[in-house]
Amino acid sequence: MTQGFGDRDTIYEDIDVLEADVGKYKPTDLPEREEELDKIHMALRPVTMDGSPRDILVYGPTGQGKTAGVQLKSEQLQEWANQEGVQLEVIHLPCKGADRSYHVLTRLVKELREVRKGQGVDEPSGYQRKRLFEMVLDELETIGGTVIIILDEIDAIGEDDYILYELSRANPDDVKIGIIGITNDLQFRNNLDADVRSSLGQREITFNPYNANHLQNILARRTAQALRDTHFEDGDEDFTHLKSDVLEDGTIPLTASLAAQETGDARQAIELLSYACDLADDEGVGMVGERHVRAAKEEIEREALIDTIGAETTQRKIALLTVVSAELNGATGETTALHQLYSDLCEYIDANELKQHTFREKLNDLVHSNVLSKDRHGRGRGQGMSNMYTLAGDVNPDSVLDALEDDSRVGHIVEVIGS
């Protein structure tokens, strides 16, 4: 019988604090980003002097606190404005999924209209972008005061930087506007139109990757709020002052070092620890240890792999299956041998069979997705070179088979290969 909800004691005091999504939990303090926050502060401060905020471009790899930092500073400014009775609106516009300036403009019109009319306004459709931009200006002038527009993940617009160009030159009446662009795409930043760069990029704030110490302290602060019997001693909120009855000593250091080894991404570190805590809580052991962190890492990687493979085409899935099969049977991963096996599998499931050179392209696509590794090696004296394909270092063959099993056609042959 499965356990009932609420049957068991929990290690959590406030489980949502271990949510990595900035929409679900907002840290009130980012001490690792003091310098960067000071720069954002400096760019926003003119608002307190009845001046215009400076435009800024916030740049840095993923999970470095860019959004959290910009949100924190803009909320502080909003608090000041509310206290002082100053008219200030902060619009946070996630641009993910908006593949052109056009889509960002329609979203922006909607958001600005919602400032006046409340939630539920539709995005305008069927207008030219020039007209949409005029709508943006009209709305800004109607709102008045100061409007700060945060364009998060602005790289989504690709090479079409029309909106940034127009916004950075706009001079609407009776309203001061400030643009904060956030991106983790270095190429996007470098490709911006020269005028846009000289405006937005003049105040560029870079968030460099966290190291393991930073991540330990970030995780310590999160756990002190999220877990029971976990708190700081002597008033210092860093890892060395953390005391916990539910965390083994090595749990946070291991989580931080695994995340630091990869990209220094705080989101990844928080997600890993949160998963480890869930595993321990589910087991009902009352203590989160290194084994939970390792198990969580394996599970997160397995899920990511299943997503990657699930999104592949049938032909790539069959190609992948040939490599797994070769590995499980101790056979060679050389292209010709794999192609022979591929032909048999295609016949078995009645799939269209590709010639060897096209089949090799499918294998190379899988190398690009980091599912396979490729090695060139000599066939023997005077016989030229050949490619050898294997599963990439951290890819587990059983997880690959699990992922392939979900495919309605390829799934039929997985059983045969795996047995």
Ligand SMILES: Nc1ncnc2c1ncn2[C@@H]1O[C@H](COP(=O)(O)OP(=O)(O)OP(=O)(O)O)[C@@H](O)[C@H]1O
């Ligand atoms: N210094 C910090 N202290 C506490 N939490 C942090 C810190 N830096 C980042 N975080 C947390 O890490 C997660 C990711 O942060 P955030 O979304 O701000 O990163 P980002 O740089 O904007 O990433 P992306 O480019 O992927 O959007 C969030 O949960 C955030 O609260």
